[in-house]
Amino acid sequence: MLIIFTSIIIAVYLVVSAPKYNKNPWLWGILGLFFNCLALGIFLLKTNRNILGWIFVVIAALFITLMIVGVFSYASSTK
Template sequence: MRITGLFVSLAVAIYLWFDAPKHGKDKWLWAILGVLFSTIVLGIYLIKTERKGLGWTILILTILFY
């Protein structure tokens, strides 16, 4: 289970690394936060980049899962 979490965190960080500059965000900050906090940060990032529906869904499901 821990390896799965590591892969999810890395996938989130890679996504944030490439997507953040497209929205004028700092790629280093979001990638580091993605590694540390994974899907919670992904949900917050999506909310901040005007993809609120998907962002809130991910954030709520992450909170319920934990």
């Protein structure tokens, strides 16, 4: 439930902020809905807010890495 709420908040933020930087709000809204922190980080990087952008990209990369490791460790433990 928290992930869905976070995705919606990030998508709304990207839809509202995108026109300020001459970006497509539909594209960034959809990306924010499906790839929440990663899309937010990339948007921040493309709008020259580098430190905050890299923080979100690294958090998303760590989360994705932990998910992949968890899936593989679960798959190997069930054999």
